[in-house]
Amino acid sequence: xxxxxxxxxxxxxxxxxxxxxxxxxxxxxxxxxxxxxxxxxxxxxxxxxxxxxxxxxxxxxxxxxxxxxxxxxxxxxxxxxxxxxxxxxxxxxxxxxxxxxxxxxxxxxxxxxxxxxxxxxxxxxxxxxxxxxxxxxxxxxxxxxxxxxxxxxxxxxxxxxxxxxxxxxxx
Amino acid sequence: xxxxxxxxxxxxxxxxxxxxxxxxxxxxxxxxxxxxxxxxxxxxxxxxxxxxxxxxxxxxxxxxxxxxxxxxxxxxxxxxxxxxxxxxxxxxxxxxxxxxxxxxxxxxxxxxxxxxxxxxxxxxxxxxxxxxxxxxxxxxxxxxxxxxxxxxxxxxxxxxxxxxxxxxxxxxxxxxxxxxxxxxxxxxxxxxxxxxxxxxxxxxxxxxxxxxxxxx
Numbered sequence: 001x002x003x004x005x006x007x008x009x010x011x012x013x014x015x016x017x018x019x020x021x022x023x024x025x026x027x028x029x030x031x032x033x034x035x036x037x038x039x040x041x042x043x044x045x046x047x048x049x050x051x052x053x054x055x056x057x058x059x060x061x062x063x064x065x066x067x068x069x070x071x072x073x074x075x076x077x078x079x080x081x082x083x084x085x086x087x088x089x090x091x092x093x094x095x096x097x098x099x100x101x102x103x104x105x106x107x108x109x110x111x112x113x114x115x116x117x118x119x120x121x122x123x124x125x126x127x128x129x130x131x132x133x134x135x136x137x138x139x140x141x142x143x144x145x146x147x148x149x150x151x152x153x154x155x156x157x158x159x160x161x162x163x164x165x166x167x168x169x170x171x
Numbered sequence: 172x173x174x175x176x177x178x179x180x181x182x183x184x185x186x187x188x189x190x191x192x193x194x195x196x197x198x199x200x201x202x203x204x205x206x207x208x209x210x211x212x213x214x215x216x217x218x219x220x221x222x223x224x225x226x227x228x229x230x231x232x233x234x235x236x237x238x239x240x241x242x243x244x245x246x247x248x249x250x251x252x253x254x255x256x257x258x259x260x261x262x263x264x265x266x267x268x269x270x271x272x273x274x275x276x277x278x279x280x281x282x283x284x285x286x287x288x289x290x291x292x293x294x295x296x297x298x299x300x301x302x303x304x305x306x307x308x309x310x311x312x313x314x315x316x317x318x319x320x321x322x323x324x325x326x327x328x329x330x331x332x333x334x335x336x337x338x339x340x341x342x343x344x345x346x347x348x349x350x351x352x353x354x355x356x357x358x359x360x361x362x363x364x365x366x367x368x369x370x371x372x373x374x375x376x377x378x379x380x381x382x383x384x385x386x387x
Binding site: 007015016017019020023024033036037040041044045104105108109111112123124127128130133145148149152154155156157158159160162163 | 179180182183184186187189211213214215216217218219221222223224225226227228229233234236237240241244245248
């Protein structure tokens with residue numbers, strides 16, 4: 001009989017995925033940290049009921065639900081903290097390259113925010129969180145073909161928006 | 172040719188590797204000669220690359236904070252389980268005392284009837300008699316077992332232990348067992364009181380309790 005993997009074994013490889021998604025679903029790094037922690041604590045509490053399968057899809061759905069709950073709570077109370085843009089510690093030894101990278105990243109984030117919500121969310125799940133089309137379809141409650149079409153149309157629109165903004169594609 | 176006429180579904184199928192080998196080769200050939208489809212494919216790849224650039228590794232400080240939070244949660248869960256085991260043991264001791272008193276009372280009064288909630292579940296499992304209101308059972312459902320159906324009854328208050336029941340354990344859960352004619356009874360005492368009853372061997376009730384996650 002195979003032994004059930006531990007919680008750490010199941011989730012260890014998914015931290016970056018959930019972090020990337022949490023960054024997209026929140027306004028700043030502090031909120032993203034809270035969402036990441038909330039997601040993994042919920043997963044830890046529910047691990048006994050987890051039936052196996054794709055741990056990434058499991059965690060992404062928990063993250064989406066946690067973000068939704070947080071948004072609901074936030075809308076029910078006045079804003080407590082001013083929305084300050086805090087400087088994050090540099091992730092690179094080359095501050096110039098790092099600044100350019102951040103500028104491009106900001107442009108991509110802004111352009112993604114201009115997509116119709118259903119395209120944006122689907123791209124967040126498939127291209128950023130790395131979910132399979134089927135897992136995204138299950139999470140969104142729509143057919144797999146719809147997911148593929150939304151991703152395709154969203155990517156094209158994103159590319160056009162960025163081209164208009166003058167963001168070069170280095171690929 | 173416009174992308175519409177060229178069929179977006181085929182283009183999407185091609186880009187996501189969904190077409191079979193022959194169809195993919197045909198579409199590949201079409202792509203080379205169709206500016207609209209080619210532009211759509213290039214935009215798709217550019218958009219994919221741009222979206223992918225938003226993937227990022229969690230910073231070390233964030234990982235440390237997460238590790239700490241999970242560590243605290245694990246310790247808390249361990250503490251709760253230990254407390255729960257202690258209270259289960261205390262409940263067992265109390266139940267044993269109650270059972271002993273019940274046996275003495277029954278002997279003295281000559282009454283050997285089951286507590287109402289237990290009798291109601293036995294009637295349901297043995298004769299299909301519906302539960303009478305006030306039996307104290309809050310939820311009843313049926314579980315499958317190799318030898319037949321098993322009634323699973325849950326109660327907010329613990330099912331009283333019949334005088335002739337005996338204690339045992341299933342996994343690390345304390346349970347009591349009894350038999351009424353062809354109906355076997357198994358009651359899981361904690362974390363919530365769940366009584367399983369059915370015309371099946373006792374061992375099957377234990378398997379059902381384990382399979383449905385009623386025991387710890």
